[in-house]
Amino acid sequence: MGSGRWSTDVYDAAERYRAARGTSAFAYSDHGATTVHPGLNPFGVRARESRDSAEHPASLAIAVLFDVTGSMNMVPRVLQTKLPELLGLLLRKGYAAHPQILFGAIGDATCDRVPLQIGQFESDNRMDDDLARIVLEGGGGGQKTESYELAMYFMARHTSIDCLERHGRRGYLFMIGDEMPYPRVRAGEVRSIIGDRLSEHIAVEAIVAELTTRYDVYYILPEGTAHAGDRQVLDRWRGLLGQNVIQLDDLDAVCETVALTVGLGEDAIDLDEGLDHLREYGSGAGRSVSRALAAIGAGHGGGTNSLVPADRVLRL
Amino acid sequence: MTHVAVVDLGYGDAGKGTVVDWLSSGAGPGGPVHAVVRFNGGAQAAHNVVTPDGRHHVFAQLGSGTFTAGVRTHLSRFMLVDPLALIAEVDHLAAVGVTDALERLTVDRRALLTTPYHAAANRAREVARGEARHGSCGMGVGETVAYALAHADDAPRAGDCGDPHTLRLKLARLRDRLAGELGPLPAPGVDACVEAFGAFAARVTLADDAYLGRLLRAGSVVFEGAQGVLLDEWHGFHPYTTWSTTTFANVDTLLAEAGAPGTAVRLGVLRTYATRHGPGPFVTEDASLTAALPDRHNGHGRWQGAFRVGHLDLVAVRYAIEACGGVDGLALTHLDVAAGRDDLRVCRAYDLGGRRAERLAPGPAGDLDRQAALTRCLFEARPVYGRMEAGAIETVANELDVPVVLGSNGPTVLDKRVLGRLLSRPVPA
Numbered sequence: 001m002g003s004g005r006w007s008t009d010v011y012d013a014a015e016r017y018r019a020a021r022g023t024s025a026f027a028y029s030d031h032g033a034t035t036v037h038p039g040l041n042p043f044g045v046r047a048r049e050s051r052d053s054a055e056h057p058a059s060l061a062i063a064v065l066f067d068v069t070g071s072m073n074m075v076p077r078v079l080q081t082k083l084p085e086l087l088g089l090l091l092r093k094g095y096a097a098h099p100q101i102l103f104g105a106i107g108d109a110t111c112d113r114v115p116l117q118i119g120q121f122e123s124d125n126r127m128d129d130d131l132a133r134i135v136l137e138g139g140g141g142g143q144k145t146e147s148y149e150l151a152m153y154f155m156a157r158h159t160s161i162d163c164l165e166r167h168g169r170r171g172y173l174f175m176i177g178d179e180m181p182y183p184r185v186r187a188g189e190v191r192s193i194i195g196d197r198l199s200e201h202i203a204v205e206a207i208v209a210e211l212t213t214r215y216d217v218y219y220i221l222p223e224g225t226a227h228a229g230d231r232q233v234l235d236r237w238r239g240l241l242g243q244n245v246i247q248l249d250d251l252d253a254v255c256e257t258v259a260l261t262v263g264l265g266e267d268a269i270d271l272d273e274g275l276d277h278l279r280e281y282g283s284g285a286g287r288s289v290s291r292a293l294a295a296i297g298a299g300h301g302g303g304t305n306s307l308v309p310a311d312r313v314l315r316l
Numbered sequence: 317m318t319h320v321a322v323v324d325l326g327y328g329d330a331g332k333g334t335v336v337d338w339l340s341s342g343a344g345p346g347g348p349v350h351a352v353v354r355f356n357g358g359a360q361a362a363h364n365v366v367t368p369d370g371r372h373h374v375f376a377q378l379g380s381g382t383f384t385a386g387v388r389t390h391l392s393r394f395m396l397v398d399p400l401a402l403i404a405e406v407d408h409l410a411a412v413g414v415t416d417a418l419e420r421l422t423v424d425r426r427a428l429l430t431t432p433y434h435a436a437a438n439r440a441r442e443v444a445r446g447e448a449r450h451g452s453c454g455m456g457v458g459e460t461v462a463y464a465l466a467h468a469d470d471a472p473r474a475g476d477c478g479d480p481h482t483l484r485l486k487l488a489r490l491r492d493r494l495a496g497e498l499g500p501l502p503a504p505g506v507d508a509c510v511e512a513f514g515a516f517a518a519r520v521t522l523a524d525d526a527y528l529g530r531l532l533r534a535g536s537v538v539f540e541g542a543q544g545v546l547l548d549e550w551h552g553f554h555p556y557t558t559w560s561t562t563t564f565a566n567v568d569t570l571l572a573e574a575g576a577p578g579t580a581v582r583l584g585v586l587r588t589y590a591t592r593h594g595p596g597p598f599v600t601e602d603a604s605l606t607a608a609l610p611d612r613h614n615g616h617g618r619w620q621g622a623f624r625v626g627h628l629d630l631v632a633v634r635y636a637i638e639a640c641g642g643v644d645g646l647a648l649t650h651l652d653v654a655a656g657r658d659d660l661r662v663c664r665a666y667d668l669g670g671r672r673a674e675r676l677a678p679g680p681a682g683d684l685d686r687q688a689a690l691t692r693c694l695f696e697a698r699p700v701y702g703r704m705e706a707g708a709i710e711t712v713a714n715e716l717d718v719p720v721v722l723g724s725n726g727p728t729v730l731d732k733r734v735l736g737r738l739l740s741r742p743v744p745a
Contacts, residue, residue: 006401006404010400010509013399020410081530082530084530085533085534125348125535129386129419
């Protein structure tokens with residue numbers, strides 16, 4: 001029982017709410033933010049780090065970057081509310097024992113105010129705060145291209161991940177969107193947005209090759225978006241990433257899809273077990289995930305990261 | 317991942333705040349905590365938390381886990397939300413170093429709003445009751461519930477704050493109805509309220525029905541009860557109760573709605589002695605203890621009345637455990653107080669006019685005549701005391717046949733001692 005300790009004059013309250021730091025959980029941009037939150041600004045960042053600790057002796061870096069421009073319509077907003085489930089899902093289903101998750105956002109460096117936003121790798125729910133601070137652009141170009149190549153450049157050259165550097169195991173990078181990368185990482189954009197001085201542009205194929213030595217890279221295309229199912233977009237990504245292109249017909253299952261992909265890669269589950277988990281969740285995405293992941297499941301055989309110590313595989 | 321539900325097995329003030337703070341620090345059975353969910357009562361809750369570096373906050377609407385970075389608060393549909401009190405609480409938290417409490421808050425759109433009109437009506441009624449007052453906190457919590465029962469569709473809810481037109485209509489109707497009943501109320505104008513509540517909506521995330529399910533899947537959740545089971549609207553000692561369900565019933569409902577029934581372990585919080593803030597039956601009250609053990613966080617409330625202290629009442633605690641459907645473990649607080657005194661006794665039975673009663677059988681929810689009769693019995697009951705031979709922890713565990721899983725020797729997380737394992741509940745197939 002209490003005593004009503006806190007009270008405010010009604011005339012005072014509105015002003016105090018306006019003055020209070022902070023906004024609603026998903027609303028950094030809803031409240032008019034048009035510039036990148038300082039915590040997500042890639043400029044001048046040496047490296048976003050995923051590190052082992054006493055608590056997490058075998059960290060696994062997992063990055064999820066999504067397109068925040070207008071052509072995706074409501075997709076980024078749905079992702080902003082769905083993605084906080086990812087960590088719990090990975091741990092609960094035993095897909096990964098010590099995941100460290102980074103969230104980021106991809107815009108268009110040629111016309112957006114916030115072309116690249118990159119959070120931190122976190123092993124607890126602090127990454128949700130990054131998610132909340134992501135500015136949703138809603139501008140979007142009409143030319144089916146976004147600056148994915150810039151995001152890939154940052155992830156290739158400005159992350160330092162113990163799973164690779166100490167344990168020789170690649171991390172996971174997921175990009176969710178419905179458009180294509182520009183053909184080249186442009187030196188001018190890198191300089192103004194990230195701060196590096198490049199002597200020349202880098203072909204997107206070259207940055208993909210560099211990136212895939214560090215991460216297993218996946219592209220997820222949500223259906224119902226502007227360019228969903230667009231052959232040109234799919235073909236472009238298949239050309240770059242091969243079978244690691246996933247068409248997703250049920251956005252509600254985005255966390256399950258990401259988690260399942262990690263589970264398969266870590267050899268913590270086989271595809272049938274994973275699909276059982278999807279059905280258990282009641283997701284209708286089973287068929288498309290199954291279609292998309294069948295190739296990955298088969299292609300990986302024992303998993304790309306097959307050196308999973310037994311104590312990291314938690315079976316339920 | 318384990319969800320834990322925390323209720324107070326007495327009249328409140330047992331130390332739910334400090335227990336929820338400890339769980340939220342990640343030391344509990346579920347490891348790191350994602351969110352604290354409030355499931356009853358409103359801003360009249362007063363859950364004290366003290367940090368190891370000496371900062372102190374009385375949590376009223378924000379979850380008592382808020383001192384731990386990243387731990388969220390969700391106010392469920394059962395919560396009564398008072399936006400005016402909330403911003404005062406947020407400002408105080410900022411003053412003690414927690415500047416992002418609003419960012420970590422979500423509020424169910426269906427949660428009822430407590431407004432200045434409810435508070436004014438509450439005070440007008442308590443004044444009219446005079447000496448027969450019920451021990452209300454004077455904030456309008458009971459009025460909020462009563463109005464919503466009578467006018468469910470017109471009751472202002474959190475979701476209305478973002479819709480000035482609807483909110484204005486609802487507030488005007490509320491004010492006019494209460495003033496029609498009680499006479500003109502000393503309360504601010506509707507426009508001022510609309511503006512303040514609108515500012516609340518602009519700063520706080522209002523959540524839809526499905527949000528809690530997502531929260532439960534995202535990580536371990538602590539359900540933080542307010543008041544105590546002995547004040548429950550149906551199982552408390554009528555009419556000295558709160559207008560709120562203080563048992564696990566709301567937690568059970570929320571979990572079932574979220575598709576995760578029965579997934580929370582149930583933790584009861586208990587002091588090594590008894591307290592009651594406000595009027596009503598208190599069989600083991602001892603004036604010498606009230607004088608000897610003033611509470612550092614509770615004084616004489618203008619509306620609530622005196623803070624009273626008595627001996628550990630196992631008859632009442634047993635009743636509380638039965639009334640709330642059982643607990644999986646107990647957290648026993650104020651062990652440091654018990655250790656330093658030899659005048660604390662334990663009540664194992666009541667003397668009811670020559671008849672000995674060791675158990676009070678709970679009745680079905682909803683029979684207030686029966687509860688009022690129980691209240692009359694309790695006013696007549698005399699405690700039968702024994703000594704706490706074995707010490708508080710063993711006495712409680714043995715007499716109640718429930719494991720004491722956590723002991724508290726002081727206000728901070730560093731003063732907590734794990735005494736047993738709070739097993740997680742299996743998810744039913």
